[in-house]
Amino acid sequence: MPLRFNLVVGGTLFALAVFVGLFAPWLAHTDPVMDANLLNAEEPPSWTWWFGTDAQGRDIYSRVVHGARISLTVGIVSQLINTFIGVSLGLTAGYLGGWWDDFVNGLTNLMLAIPSLIFALAIMAVLGPGLTSLLIALGLTNWSFSCRIARASALSLKSQGYVQAAKVLGYGNLRIMVTQLLPNMLGPIIVIGTLGLGSAVLAEASLSFLGLGVRPPYPSWGSMLSEARDQITTAPWLSIFPGLAIFLTVLGLNLLGDGLRDILDPQSRSTRV
Amino acid sequence: MLAFAIRRSLQIVPTILAVVLLIFVLFSVIPGSIVSALSDEGRGAIDAQVAERMQKELGLNDPVHVRFASYVSKLATGDFGTSFRTREPVTSMLAKRAWPTLQLIFAAMLFAIVVGVPLGFIAALKPGGLIDMASMIGAVSGLSMPKFWLGLLLMYLFALTLGWLPSFGYGDGGLMYLILPAVTLGVSPMALLARTTRAAVLEIMTADFVRTARSKGMSELRVVKWHVMRNALVLILTTIGLQFGSLMGQAVVVEKLFSWPGIGSLLVDSVLQRDIPAVQGAILVAVLFFLIVNALVDLLYVVIDPRIKYS
Amino acid sequence: MTAVPLIEVDDLRIDLDVQGRRVAAADGISFRIDRGETFGLVGESGCGKSITALALIGLLRHPLSIGAGRIRFEGREIQNLSPARQRELRGDRIAMIFQEPMTALNPVSPVGRQIAEMFVLHKGKSWREANRLAIEALASVRVPAPERRVKDFPYQLSGGMRQRVMIAIALACGPDLLIADEPTTALDVTVQAEIIELMRDLCAAKGTAVLMISHDLGLVANVCRRVAVMYAGRIVEEQSSDDIFRNPAHPYTRGLVGSLPRLGSRAAHGQSRLQEIKGVVPAITSFPHGCRFNPRCVRVTDVCRTVEPAVDLLDAGGLVRCHHHG
Numbered sequence: 005m006p007l008r009f010n011l012v013v014g015g016t017l018f019a020l021a022v023f024v025g026l027f028a029p030w031l032a033h034t035d036p037v038m039d040a041n042l043l044n045a046e047e048p049p050s051w052t053w054w055f056g057t058d059a060q061g062r063d064i065y066s067r068v069v070h071g072a073r074i075s076l077t078v079g080i081v082s083q084l085i086n087t088f089i090g091v092s093l094g095l096t097a098g099y100l101g102g103w104w105d106d107f108v109n110g111l112t113n114l115m116l117a118i119p120s121l122i123f124a125l126a127i128m129a130v131l132g133p134g135l136t137s138l139l140i141a142l143g144l145t146n147w148s149f150s151c152r153i154a155r156a157s158a159l160s161l162k163s164q165g166y167v168q169a170a171k172v173l174g175y176g177n178l179r180i181m182v183t184q185l186l187p188n189m190l191g192p193i194i195v196i197g198t199l200g201l202g203s204a205v206l207a208e209a210s211l212s213f214l215g216l217g218v219r220p221p222y223p224s225w226g227s228m229l230s231e232a233r234d235q236i237t238t239a240p241w242l243s244i245f246p247g248l249a250i251f252l253t254v255l256g257l258n259l260l261g262d263g264l265r266d267i268l269d270p271q272s273r274s275t276r277v
Numbered sequence: 278m279l280a281f282a283i284r285r286s287l288q289i290v291p292t293i294l295a296v297v298l299l300i301f302v303l304f305s306v307i308p309g310s311i312v313s314a315l316s317d318e319g320r321g322a323i324d325a326q327v328a329e330r331m332q333k334e335l336g337l338n339d340p341v342h343v344r345f346a347s348y349v350s351k352l353a354t355g356d357f358g359t360s361f362r363t364r365e366p367v368t369s370m371l372a373k374r375a376w377p378t379l380q381l382i383f384a385a386m387l388f389a390i391v392v393g394v395p396l397g398f399i400a401a402l403k404p405g406g407l408i409d410m411a412s413m414i415g416a417v418s419g420l421s422m423p424k425f426w427l428g429l430l431l432m433y434l435f436a437l438t439l440g441w442l443p444s445f446g447y448g449d450g451g452l453m454y455l456i457l458p459a460v461t462l463g464v465s466p467m468a469l470l471a472r473t474t475r476a477a478v479l480e481i482m483t484a485d486f487v488r489t490a491r492s493k494g495m496s497e498l499r500v501v502k503w504h505v506m507r508n509a510l511v512l513i514l515t516t517i518g519l520q521f522g523s524l525m526g527q528a529v530v531v532e533k534l535f536s537w538p539g540i541g542s543l544l545v546d547s548v549l550q551r552d553i554p555a556v557q558g559a560i561l562v563a564v565l566f567f568l569i570v571n572a573l574v575d576l577l578y579v580v581i582d583p584r585i586k587y588s
Numbered sequence: 589m590t591a592v593p594l595i596e597v598d599d600l601r602i603d604l605d606v607q608g609r610r611v612a613a614a615d616g617i618s619f620r621i622d623r624g625e626t627f628g629l630v631g632e633s634g635c636g637k638s639i640t641a642l643a644l645i646g647l648l649r650h651p652l653s654i655g656a657g658r659i660r661f662e663g664r665e666i667q668n669l670s671p672a673r674q675r676e677l678r679g680d681r682i683a684m685i686f687q688e689p690m691t692a693l694n695p696v697s698p699v700g701r702q703i704a705e706m707f708v709l710h711k712g713k714s715w716r717e718a719n720r721l722a723i724e725a726l727a728s729v730r731v732p733a734p735e736r737r738v739k740d741f742p743y744q745l746s747g748g749m750r751q752r753v754m755i756a757i758a759l760a761c762g763p764d765l766l767i768a769d770e771p772t773t774a775l776d777v778t779v780q781a782e783i784i785e786l787m788r789d790l791c792a793a794k795g796t797a798v799l800m801i802s803h804d805l806g807l808v809a810n811v812c813r814r815v816a817v818m819y820a821g822r823i824v825e826e827q828s829s830d831d832i833f834r835n836p837a838h839p840y841t842r843g844l845v846g847s848l849p850r851l852g853s854r855a856a857h858g859q860s861r862l863q864e865i866k867g868v869v870p871a872i873t874s875f876p877h878g879c880r881f882n883p884r885c886v887r888v889t890d891v892c893r894t895v896e897p898a899v900d901l902l903d904a905g906g907l908v909r910c911h912h913h914g
Contacts, residue, residue, distance in 0.1 A: 110295070113292070114292065114295050114296065114299065116522070117292050117296060117522075117564055117567060117568060118296060118299075118560070118563075118564050118567075119522045119523055119525045119526030119563065119564075119567065120523075120526060121523075121526030121527065121529060121530075122525065122526050122529065122544070122560055122563050122564075123560075125529065125544055125545070125548050125556075125560075126300065126303060126304075126548075126556060126560050127303070128548055129304075129547070129548040129551060129553065129556045130303055130304060132551070133549075202421065206421075206423055209423050209425075210423065210424070210425065210529075210530045213423075213425050213530065213533075213534075214529070214530065214533055214545050214549075215545075215549060216545075216548065216549070226423075226425075229423075229425060229426060229429065232429070233425075233429060233534065236429060236432065236433055236437065237437055240433050243426070243429045243430070243433065244430075246426075247423060247426030247427075247429065247430070250423045250426065251418075251421055251422050251423065251426065254421040254422075254423070255417065255418060255421035257421075258417055258420060258421050259417065262417075484691065485686060485688060485691035485692045486691060486692055486693055486694040486695070488647060488686070488692070489686060489692045489693065489694075489754075489757075490694070491647055491678070492645055492647055492678060492679060492683070492684040492686075493678065493679040493683075493705060493706060493709060493757070494675040494676060494677070494678035494679030494680060494709055494710065495675070495679075495705075495709060496672075496675060499709075503697075503705065504694050504697065507694075507696050507697065508694070508695070508696055511696070581696065582695075582696050583695075583696060583741040583743070584695060584696070584741070584743050
C-alpha cells in the first residue's frame with residue numbers, strides 16, 4: 005500500500021464525520037426527535053427519504069446526521085478523559101519511579117485483566133444508565149494503553165541530557181514533566197489516542213445498543229441499531245445506515261491512527277502491517 | 278514443567294483478589310449505591326423503614342472491612358450471593374450460563390484461527406499481491422465493524438433471507454444455532470490474527486535461518502512449513518491470548534443480539550435491572566476465565582519455544 | 589584437472605534495486621573452481637564477495653538480482669535450470685556455511701532435526717533413518733556425545749559447537765562445493781583455528797571444493813590454493829596464495845598484505861605500526877570513475893581517474909586489473 009494511503013483515506017473519513025457532526029442542524033432534513041409522522045412510517049429509502057424512515061415515520065438520514073454529533077461527542081470526551089488519566093499516571097510513574105510506579109503498574113495490569121467493555125458495564129450498573137454515566141464509564145476504562153506508552157517514554161526520556169540539565173537548573177518535578185517530557189512523547193500519545201477514539205466510538209455504540217447509553221428517542225448510532233433490530237424483517241434499511249456510519253467512522257480512525265503512526269512513531273513501524 | 282504450571286496458576290490469585298477488591302469497592306463503598314439501585318426500580322423515594330430493613334438484611338450497616346471479609350469468605354466457598362431479581366443463588370445462575378458462553382467464545386476463536394492464520398500466511402507469501410491487499414483491507418474492515426451491526430446483517434442474510442440458519446436463540450444447543458453468533462464474534466479476532474500472522478511471517482522470512490533453510494534446497498512451502506510456522510506461532514499465540522479478553526467483552530453484545538443464554542446476556546440484563554450480586558458474579562467469572570486462558574497460553578509458549586525457561 | 593571446471597563464473601553482474609533504479613553492486617566477476625580445489629575471495633565488507641556467493645547458490649533475493657553473465661556448474665548454466673532442478677543442486681551438490689551460527693540456525697528446532705532435514709530432502713530417507721544419520725554427521729564434526737546433542741536447541745550450544753552443526757548440515761550430503769562465508773568471524777580466536785582445521789580436513793577427505801570468503805587475507809591464503817581479491821564490486825587480482833604474498837600486483841592487494849601482522853616482525857621493530865589503507869570503500873551508488881580504487885591509491889595517475897583498467901595477465905599465471913601493476 006502506498007505510504008500515505010492510510011492517512012488520506014482515514015483522514016477524509018474522519019473529517020467527513022466531524023463535518024457532519026458540526027453542521028448536523030443544517031444538513032438534516034427534519035428534526036431527528038420531534039418530526040415523527042406515522043403516515044410516513046417505514047418508508048424504504050427514496051429521493052424524499054434518503055435513508056428511509058423508521059416505525060415512527062422519522063427520517064433516518066436526519067437521525068444518522070444528528071447521531072454523528074452524539075456519537076463523536078461521547079467518543080471524543082471519553083477518550084480525552086482516558087488520555088488524561090493514562091498520561092498523568094504513566095508520566096508520573098515513569099518519571100518519579102518508586103512505590104508510585106509499582107502502584108500504577110499494578111493498576112494497569114489490573115485494568116488489562118478486566119475486559120474494558122465489561123468494566124464499563126460494571127460502572128454503568130453502579131451509576132445507572134444515561135449520558136453522564138456513559139462518559140464516566142467509557143472514560144475510566146480504556147486508559148491503560150496511553151498509560152503504558154507515557155510511562156515507557158518517560159522512562160527513556162528522563163535520562164536524556166536536557167532533562168538532566170533542567171534538573172540541575174533547579175526546575176521542579178512538575179515543571180520538568182510538563183515542559184520537558186510531555187512535548188517529547190506527544191507523537192505516540194496522539195497515535196494511541198486516535199486508535200482509542202475508534203474504540204470509544206465503538207464502545208459507545210455497543211453500550212447504547214445494549215440500552216445503557218444514550219436512550220431513545222435521542223439518536224445515537226448504537227441506540228438506533230438497537231431499535232432497528234426488532235424491525236429487521238420489515239425494515240432492514242433501519243439497520244444498514246447507522247451501522248454504516250459507525251463502520252466508516254471507526255475505519256477512518258483506524259486508518260488515520262495507522263497512518264499517523266508511520267509519521268509520528270516510526271520505530272514501531274517495522275513490526276506492523 | 279509441572280512446577281512451572283503450578284507456579285503460573287498461582288500467579289492468578291493476587292490478580293483475582295485485586296479484582297474482587299475493585300468490584301467490592303465499586304459496588305459497596307460508594308455510598309448508598311445498592312439501596313439506591315434497588316429503590317430506583319421502585320421509582321421514587323423508598324420508605325425509610327424499608328431501606329433500614331434492607332440495609333440490615335444485606336449487612337450494609339457493618340464497617341467496610343467486616344463486609345469485605347465476609348464477602349471474600351463467601352466467595353471462597355463459591356457463594357456469589359443471591360440475585361435481587363430472581364431470588365436465586367447467583368452461583369447456580371452462573372453455572373447454567375457458563376457453558377453456552379464457553380461454547381460461543383471457543384467457537385468464535387476457532388473460526389478466527391482457522392480463517393485468520395492461513396489468510397495471514399497466504400498474504401505474507403506474496404506481499405503486495407492481490408490476495409495480500411484484499412485480505413488486509415478485509416482485516417482493517419473487520420476490526421472497524423461494530424459486532425452487533427455485522428451480526429444484524431448476517432442474521433438478515435443467512436437467517437431471514439436465505440433461511441439457512443436459525444436467526445437467534447440457543448435452540449437445542451445444536452451447531453446450527455452456534456454458527457451465526459460465533460462468526461459474528463470471531464470476525465475481529467480473525468482480522469487481527471490475519472494481520473499479526475502476516476507481520477510475523479514477513480519478519481521471520483527475513484531471518485538468517487530462513488536463508489539457511491533455502492540454502493538447503495527447500496521449496497518455499499517447505500521453508501514455511503518446517504521453519505517459519507513454529508516461529509510465527511509464538512507471536513500468533515500472544516495475539517490469541519490477548520484476544521480472549523476482548524472476546525469476553527464483545528460476547529456480551531453478541532449474546533444480547535442473538536438472545537444467547539450466556540454470562541454476557543446475564544450481565545447485561547442484571548446491569549439493566551441493577552441486580553448487583555448477579556453483576557458482580559458475572560464480572561468475576563469473566564475475569565477468571567480471561568486469567569485462566571492467559572495462564573494456559575503461557576504454558577503453551579513453553580511447549581512451543583524452547584528458549585523460554587520455566588521461570 | 590578435468591577439462592570442465594566444477595564451477596565457472598563468467599562476466600557476472602549483480603544488480604541492486606535502489607528504489608526502481610538498478611545499480612551494479614558487482615560486475616565483471618569471472619573465476620573458476622576445479623573439482624576439489626580451494627579458492628578464496630577476499631575483500632573489505634561491502635565489496636560484493638558475499639552477494640557473489642549468494643548468486644552462486646541461487647539465493648539472491650530482492651532487491652538483489654543477477655543482471656548479466658553466466659554461472660556454469662559442471663558445464664551447465666545454473667540459471668537455465670528449472671527452480672526445482674536448482675533446488676536439487678542446492679544443499680546436495682552446493683552447500684553453504686554462514687557467518688553467524690546463532691541466527692543461521694532455527695532457534696526453535698533441535699539441531700539434530702536441522703541436520704536430518706538434509707537426508708530427508710535430498711536422499712529420500714525417512715525421518716527415523718535421517719535422525720540416525722544426523723547423529724553420525726554430528727560425530728563426524730567432532731561434537732562429543734552426539735546422540736544427546738541432537739536433541740539440543742541452538743541456544744544450548746556454544747558458538748563453536750553451533751558452527752560445527754552448520755558444517756555438519758552443509759557437508760551432510762557430501763556436496764561438490766562448499767561455500768563458507770566468513771565462517772569464523774563471529775567466533776572466539778581460539779575456536780577459529782579448530783573450525784578452520786575441521787573444515788579443511790573434512791573437505792580434503794571427501795574431495796569437496798571450497799569457496800572461502802573472508803575479509804582476512806591471511807586466513808584465506810592459509811586455507812586456499814588460489815585467491816581472488818575483490819574491491820568495490822570487481823575482482824582486482826587473482827593469483828595463487830603463494831604468489832599473492834610474494835608478489836602482490838595490485839596496489840590494493842599490496843595494502844592488504846602490508847596490513848597483515850607478521851610473526852616476528854613486531855618483535856623486531858617494536859615501534860613500527862601495521863600499514864593501513866587510507867580512506868573507506870565507496871558506496872555502491874557512487875563508485876568513482878576510472879579505476880575504482882583511485883581515490884585511495886598511492887600510485888594514482890591521471891589515467892586512473894578516467895579509464896577503467898582492463899584485465900591483464902600476469903607472468904606468474906594470475907590476473908590483475910590495474911594500469912600500473914608490476
